Amino acid sequence: MKTDPRRSSALEPDREASLVRAAQGGDEAAFTEIVRHFQRAVYRVAYALTRNASDADDLAQETFVRAYQAIGRFRVGEPLYPWLSRITVNLAYSLFRRRRRRPETSIEPLVEAGRQWAGGDDPAERAAEAERHERLTQAFAELSPEHQAVLTLRVVEDLSYDDIARSLGVPAGTVMSRLSRARAELRARLRRRGGEEP
Amino acid sequence: MSHLSDDRLSELADGVLEGSARAAAERHLEGCARCREALAALAAQDEALRSALEHDPGEAYFESFAGRVRARMRAAGLRGAQARMPGIRGLAYWFRSPPRLALVGAVATVVVGVGIVMVATREVRMPVLREPALERRVEQQAPPPGPPTQPSSEAVAPPAAKGSAPATAPVAGARPPAEAPAEKEQVAPGSASRATASGAHEVRRNELGEDVPVSRPGEFVRRPPPAAPAPPAEPGQTVYARRPRYAEPLKSAERLEAVTPGAQPAPAVSGPSPEPTGGGPGESAALSDEVAKSAPAPALAPEARAGKARVVADRTSGPAEPGPARLVRVRADAFDALPTQPRMLARNALRLTALAATIGTAPAWDSAAAEWERALESMEAGPLERDIRFRLAHARMMAWRGGATERRTTRAAEALDAFLAQAPPGAQRDSALAWRAALKAGTAER
Numbered sequence: 031m032k033t034d035p036r037r038s039s040a041l042e043p044d045r046e047a048s049l050v051r052a053a054q055g056g057d058e059a060a061f062t063e064i065v066r067h068f069q070r071a072v073y074r075v076a077y078a079l080t081r082n083a084s085d086a087d088d089l090a091q092e093t094f095v096r097a098y099q100a101i102g103r104f105r106v107g108e109p110l111y112p113w114l115s116r117i118t119v120n121l122a123y124s125l126f127r128r129r130r131r132r133p134e135t136s137i138e139p140l141v142e143a144g145r146q147w148a149g150g151d152d153p154a155e156r157a158a159e160a161e162r163h164e165r166l167t168q169a170f171a172e173l174s175p176e177h178q179a180v181l182t183l184r185v186v187e188d189l190s191y192d193d194i195a196r197s198l199g200v201p202a203g204t205v206m207s208r209l210s211r212a213r214a215e216l217r218a219r220l221r222r223r224g225g226e227e228p
Numbered sequence: 229m230s231h232l233s234d235d236r237l238s239e240l241a242d243g244v245l246e247g248s249a250r251a252a253a254e255r256h257l258e259g260c261a262r263c264r265e266a267l268a269a270l271a272a273q274d275e276a277l278r279s280a281l282e283h284d285p286g287e288a289y290f291e292s293f294a295g296r297v298r299a300r301m302r303a304a305g306l307r308g309a310q311a312r313m314p315g316i317r318g319l320a321y322w323f324r325s326p327p328r329l330a331l332v333g334a335v336a337t338v339v340v341g342v343g344i345v346m347v348a349t350r351e352v353r354m355p356v357l358r359e360p361a362l363e364r365r366v367e368q369q370a371p372p373p374g375p376p377t378q379p380s381s382e383a384v385a386p387p388a389a390k391g392s393a394p395a396t397a398p399v400a401g402a403r404p405p406a407e408a409p410a411e412k413e414q415v416a417p418g419s420a421s422r423a424t425a426s427g428a429h430e431v432r433r434n435e436l437g438e439d440v441p442v443s444r445p446g447e448f449v450r451r452p453p454p455a456a457p458a459p460p461a462e463p464g465q466t467v468y469a470r471r472p473r474y475a476e477p478l479k480s481a482e483r484l485e486a487v488t489p490g491a492q493p494a495p496a497v498s499g500p501s502p503e504p505t506g507g508g509p510g511e512s513a514a515l516s517d518e519v520a521k522s523a524p525a526p527a528l529a530p531e532a533r534a535g536k537a538r539v540v541a542d543r544t545s546g547p548a549e550p551g552p553a554r555l556v557r558v559r560a561d562a563f564d565a566l567p568t569q570p571r572m573l574a575r576n577a578l579r580l581t582a583l584a585a586t587i588g589t590a591p592a593w594d595s596a597a598a599e600w601e602r603a604l605e606s607m608e609a610g611p612l613e614r615d616i617r618f619r620l621a622h623a624r625m626m627a628w629r630g631g632a633t634e635r636r637t638t639r640a641a642e643a644l645d646a647f648l649a650q651a652p653p654g655a656q657r658d659s660a661l662a663w664r665a666a667l668k669a670g671t672a673e674r
Contacts, residue, residue: 058298062297065294073285073290073293074281074282077282077283078281081281083283083285091296091297095300098301162276163276163279163280166276167280167281170277181277185274185281186278186282191244206244209242210235210237210239211234213241214234217269217270217273
């Protein structure tokens with residue numbers, strides 16, 4: 031059964047705290063449980079930021095490796111998922127910087143597009159839907175990393191403003207204004223591309 | 229009519245707008261189709277974006293995801309979270325944190341800066357160039373004038389105390405080095421009489437080892453009190469004469485007496501000059517007395533200054549003569565007008581003559597005569613040259629009397645002849661003639 035990612039991104043606070051304490055004490059089983067619980071949410075964020083399954087897989091695994099290295103510094107009682115998503119966003123920022131210096135040509139987007147094309151029944155409708163997704167993805171990719179991150183955490187992960195603020199390390203008021211500007215920027219880029227809005 | 233802003237539309241889309249703001253926005257939306265369309269477009273955009281950015285890799289992917297993560301952790305060499313707990317990591321790991329590295333750098337910069345400031349502003353204490361003990365002595369006040377104390381070589385200044393000064397400052401005697409300069413400072417300007425009363429004055433030692441008082445221009449010095457008459461000496465007895473160590477500054481009343489015309493500052497040797505008696509044990513004493521009374525004194529009397537005489541003992545054997553006639557008075561400053569070399573030679577000859585008169589041996593007189601000859605070689609003709617020839621003849625004569633040899637006889641005769649060749653009539657010539665006759669008679673006897 032497919033689990034709704036936005037409802038599975040949080041544990042009961044007591045359970046989460048006990049798992050964190052056990053992981054800080056070296057309990058790999060406890061950390062594995064944490065991985066299993068948050069792997070989907072982390073992957074969603076990684077994929078939204080990279081739009082690439084391979085990069086998303088690498089980013090998601092590296093997120094948990096880094097979390098395992100830094101679990102000793104995590105303050106028990108704080109929500110764990112914003113901390114994990116912050117690691118994912120920072121890793122994505124690093125990936126953006128590397129890609130900007132050294133662009134890579136990948137066939138992954140084409141594979142992903144073909145995979146989605148194969149999902150529907152009406153070929154014309156599937157083609158139009160794919161075109162809208164492609165246009166929207168390209169406009170999203172043109173946004174700044176900060177706008178991509180805030181839109182991902184809000185639209186894809188449905189995090190609250192406070193959790194987004196913890197994840198990005200900015201005040202909640204900054205989250206609100208940054209989110210508004212990101213939405214407006216995305217809308218403007220879609221208009222410039224000449225197509226109708228989604 | 230103002231429409232809803234992008235921020236307000238975004239807040240409405242996220243459902244975070246609350247209270248009166250939400251109510252006002254909803255009222256606006258009821259009457260504004262444009263804002264309703266904008267809000268709907270925003271919601272559709274979010275939904276389309278969510279759909280575009282979502283990707284489901286499948287359940288199989290997530291079944292093996294945790295295992296791949298563990299494998300990656302092992303590949304990275306991670307052994308467990310406890311190995312990376314705070315406090316058990318190494319120093320190198322601690323410095324890997326950029327904020328900590330920046331903190332360390334900031335602390336190091338501050339420490340270095342403070343060090344530079346401290347070094348640059350460090351006050352260097354100048355070495356103490358003044359002696360504190362000496363400064364305390366300088367600040368002392370001299371006591372009111374009291375009864376003058378007799379200078380004594382054993383007198384010692386009392387301990388230094390603020391408000392009181394040492395009463396006496398003798399010339400000689402062992403004193404701490406720090407007290408000597410302080411003693412000079414005690415003589416305040418205008419208080420010379422006080423210093424005189426206390427006997428404190430500066431003394432220098434000349435090349436003959438004598439203590440010479442240093443007086444300021446116009447200042448008079450007191451001649452030391454005359455020595456007490458020596459008791460008659462027995463034949464062969466050593467007679468000691470006291471030697472004045474220094475002169476004493478005069479008091480103001482005594483200065484007037486000293487400058488009075490006709491006043492005799494120093495008692496001259498008086499008395500008729502006994503004639504030499506030729507050979508015999510008593511002749512040497514008589515001869516020395518003759519030298520003291522007749523020859524040097526008249527010639528040097530105009531140059532005489534009080535307090536400059538030296539009295540030496542004449543230790544000779546022979547019949548005792550009454551009174552202090554056995555004292556030979558020679559003058560140390562008789563040759564002050566001479567150039568440096570003859571003056572030094574003459575003074576040295578004087579010293580040897582005094583020594584010979586004390587010892588009384590022929591070799592001592594030979595040494596004195598030889599020194600007189602050296603002094604004579606460096607002198608020009610004149611009264612002093614004749615005086616030295618007379619002293620040379622006297623020394624040769626005394627050497628001959630101490631131990632008559634052919635050589636001494638010859639030298640004594642030559643010295644007497646050289647003096648008599650240019651000696652004007654007078655006491656010295658008469659004495660030389662008498663010595664010549666005695667020499668001739670002594671030679672004939674042998």
